[in-house]
Amino acid sequence: MSNRKTRYFVAVMGAILAVGLGTGLVASYMGLPVSVFSSAAGPEELQYVPADAAVVAYANVREVMSSQFRQRFKDIEPSQDEKNEFEEKTGLNLEQDVDSIVAAVMPKDGMAQNPAGSFLILARARYQASRLEALAIEHGGQVSEYNGKRLIAVHDDDANDPTPDEMAFGFLEADLVGFGSIETVKAAIDARASNRNIVSNNDMMKLVNEIDNANAWAVGKFDAIASKVGLPTEIASAMPAISWFSAAGHVNGGISGSFKAEAKDEATAKNLRDIMGGFLAMAKMQAANKPGMQQLAESLVISGEGNTVALAFSIPSEVLDVLESLAKGRQPQLQQ
Amino acid sequence: MTGDATPLPAFRRMSYFDAARRVFDLSLGEMLWSRRTIFMGLIVGGPVLLALIVKVIESFGMSALRVNGQRMAGFSIFGVIIWALFLRFIVPVLGVFYGTALMADEVEDKTITYLFTRPVPRGAVLVGKYLAYLACTFLVVLPSVMIVYFLLVPLSQVPATFGKLLIDLGLLALGLAVYGGVFSFVGSFFKRPLVIGLIFAFGWEQVVLLIPGSLKQFTIAFYMQGLVPHAMPSEGVTSILQGLFQQNPPAWVCLAWLFAFLGGFLYLATRVVEKKEYILEQ
Numbered sequence: 001m002s003n004r005k006t007r008y009f010v011a012v013m014g015a016i017l018a019v020g021l022g023t024g025l026v027a028s029y030m031g032l033p034v035s036v037f038s039s040a041a042g043p044e045e046l047q048y049v050p051a052d053a054a055v056v057a058y059a060n061v062r063e064v065m066s067s068q069f070r071q072r073f074k075d076i077e078p079s080q081d082e083k084n085e086f087e088e089k090t091g092l093n094l095e096q097d098v099d100s101i102v103a104a105v106m107p108k109d110g111m112a113q114n115p116a117g118s119f120l121i122l123a124r125a126r127y128q129a130s131r132l133e134a135l136a137i138e139h140g141g142q143v144s145e146y147n148g149k150r151l152i153a154v155h156d157d158d159a160n161d162p163t164p165d166e167m168a169f170g171f172l173e174a175d176l177v178g179f180g181s182i183e184t185v186k187a188a189i190d191a192r193a194s195n196r197n198i199v200s201n202n203d204m205m206k207l208v209n210e211i212d213n214a215n216a217w218a219v220g221k222f223d224a225i226a227s228k229v230g231l232p233t234e235i236a237s238a239m240p241a242i243s244w245f246s247a248a249g250h251v252n253g254g255i256s257g258s259f260k261a262e263a264k265d266e267a268t269a270k271n272l273r274d275i276m277g278g279f280l281a282m283a284k285m286q287a288a289n290k291p292g293m294q295q296l297a298e299s300l301v302i303s304g305e306g307n308t309v310a311l312a313f314s315i316p317s318e319v320l321d322v323l324e325s326l327a328k329g330r331q332p333q334l335q336q
Numbered sequence: 337m338t339g340d341a342t343p344l345p346a347f348r349r350m351s352y353f354d355a356a357r358r359v360f361d362l363s364l365g366e367m368l369w370s371r372r373t374i375f376m377g378l379i380v381g382g383p384v385l386l387a388l389i390v391k392v393i394e395s396f397g398m399s400a401l402r403v404n405g406q407r408m409a410g411f412s413i414f415g416v417i418i419w420a421l422f423l424r425f426i427v428p429v430l431g432v433f434y435g436t437a438l439m440a441d442e443v444e445d446k447t448i449t450y451l452f453t454r455p456v457p458r459g460a461v462l463v464g465k466y467l468a469y470l471a472c473t474f475l476v477v478l479p480s481v482m483i484v485y486f487l488l489v490p491l492s493q494v495p496a497t498f499g500k501l502l503i504d505l506g507l508l509a510l511g512l513a514v515y516g517g518v519f520s521f522v523g524s525f526f527k528r529p530l531v532i533g534l535i536f537a538f539g540w541e542q543v544v545l546l547i548p549g550s551l552k553q554f555t556i557a558f559y560m561q562g563l564v565p566h567a568m569p570s571e572g573v574t575s576i577l578q579g580l581f582q583q584n585p586p587a588w589v590c591l592a593w594l595f596a597f598l599g600g601f602l603y604l605a606t607r608v609v610e611k612k613e614y615i616l617e618q
Contacts, residue, residue, distance in 0.1 A: 003365040013475040020482035024501065027494035206493055 042199075042208040045102040045122045048172055048188040049198040053120075055105040055220030056198060056208070061098045063215040068253045068317065072324060089135060091128035098125040099175075104198070106184060107224050116167065120180040120188055129171055136169070146170070147189050153182050207246045214248035214257070222261070241268045253317035260310040272309045276302050295319045352463075355456035359464025360471075367472045372433060376473070379429065380480045383421045387414075387487035410488040411497045415565075417484060418504050422477070423560060427508060428537035430473050431515025436529035438465040438520045439609060448614050459606035466520055466602065473512045478505055500565040507563050510594055514556050517598045521605035524612065556597060562590040 049056055064070060087093050102122040136152040144151050151170040168182040178188045191197035198204055207219040222242040241264035249257030263269035280300055287293035299314045390413060442448035451461050485501050523529040541555045552558040562584045
């Protein structure tokens with residue numbers, strides 16, 4: 001090439017291509033954690049979720065509790081007396097003190113018979129630690145320490161359970177309690193300390209990263225759960241071959257949300273889209289001339305490409321008004 | 337006075353390959369530092385700017401694009417940019433502007449005589465210029481696609497999407513090569529190649545894709561669309577109609593036709609340059 005300027009230009013552009021291709025190849029074959037060059041998505045509590053969790057769910061309890069949607073359903077909640085009794089014992093006002101909850105499922109063999117041993121619940125709230133600890137000891141709880149965190153274990157004396165798990169809760173932070181079997185709570189403490197947690201699981205974090213503007217969501221590896229739950233062969237064979245799923249919702253005046261699944265192959269995904277499309281068409285036909293239901297059916301949108309299937313919906317508060325008035329209109333008839 | 341008459345040294349005629357390489361060397365610098373490249377920089381800079389804006393918006397925790405109320409993932413936005421900006425606009429427009437100018441510029445500037453009086457095969461002039469066009473457009477378009485990709489797609493999604501990026505890069509390179517080949521023929525054969533090129537790329541190709549039937553097989557876009565690894569965006573009436581009448585032939589058919597277009601038109605262009613007598617307007 002005759003010109004120095006041209007040579008520089010070719011070198012710079014070639015370098016951009018080479019760096020891009022190199023980074024892509026390294027990322028594809030060796031993997032890069034999400035935390036590289038970017039902050040992790042999702043709530044901080046995810047750092048306590050073990051890396052082998054197959055399902056992770058999150059709810060912003062504070063937002064949901066203060067939403068207009070929830071105000072509509074206050075009538076069907078437990079009576080004020082029951083709430084007061086709980087608050088008196090634990091010092092925890094569910095409506096005002098709880099900020100968020102993260103739940104995770106770590107699949108293990110025999111999960112169907114003993115589900116408690118596979119769950120971990122992380123609740124962020126304003127606790128009165130001494131009061132909770134005293135209450136647990138009063139009910140036979142035993143206090144111990146694990147990696148500098150206080151654990152309170154309660155032995156499950158269920159005679160029907162042949163392999164009872166010792167349930168426990170531990171104060172992971174001043175305002176964060178982990179609850180589950182003693183193994184899962186210990187695993188949560190280890191996950192945070194060793195930095196080997198769900199945040200380093202790229203597949204899972206990819207799904208978490210895609211969730212936006214949701215105050216409740218769940219993501220998970222469907223086949224990992226299905227294989228451990230021990231479903232009967234007839235049911236297992238009839239289930240669609242889904243590998244990943246994510247569900248997200250936003251609750252405020254109304255509710256909006258989406259469900260997304262990743263099938264094993266494009267043919268399965270297409271079949272699922274077709275089946276859902278059929279159900280949707282049927283729902284729209286049934287909902288015709290029913291004001292609230294029609295709007296609800298219209299809000300359902302099926303989408304997806306390649307291996308993915310997605311269903312989105314949005315129920316505005318106006319539709320809830322109509323449904324509420326329809327329900328109220330029917331109530332007297334039902335009582336008669 | 338008698339003396340031996342020393343014969344004049346005969347001009348050695350360069351081989352086709354050497355001649356093409358010389359013309360390539362000469363043309364690449366000319367092409368890169370021409371006003372046309374500023375235009376190319378501007379249209380290729382558009383998607384980079386767009387990706388940068390999306391990145392800035394998302395860094396504030398907001399979502400740049402939503403479909404049915406749901407956040408559009410980075411790779412989906414990248415797919416839309418590849419479809420709507422690169423494949424439908426940038427690749428054809430670069431093919432038209434550069435391809436038609438390969439020979440037409442020399443005719444217009446009346447410099448073609450200097451090239452043809454050199455001891456080089458005429459066809460090699462076109463091949464050298466065509467290779468310079470490929471180098472020039474690849475060096476500008478492909479790095480910009482790479483930048484757009486890394487701006488839009490989070491690193492966590494790179495392992496799952498990198499294969500598709502490689503297909504995109506290959507497809508864009510093939511598109512530039514095919515459009516360049518077709519329009520180099522147009523540029524060497526017709527008198528007003530730019531107008532004809534624009535009518536073909538943005539008239540014929542766009543309209544025919546909307547019409548049901550087999551006419552679309554006479555377009556390059558039809559075979560390019562059959563190879564795109566992203567879903568066709570469904571915004572706008574044109575896109576919806578094109579999606580409606582879209583038939584995707586198998587990938588090998590698309591590739592075979594695209595290579596046939598490339599080889600066929602490039603061969604025709606070199607034949608035209610070798611045979612045609614260019615009359616320079618005074």
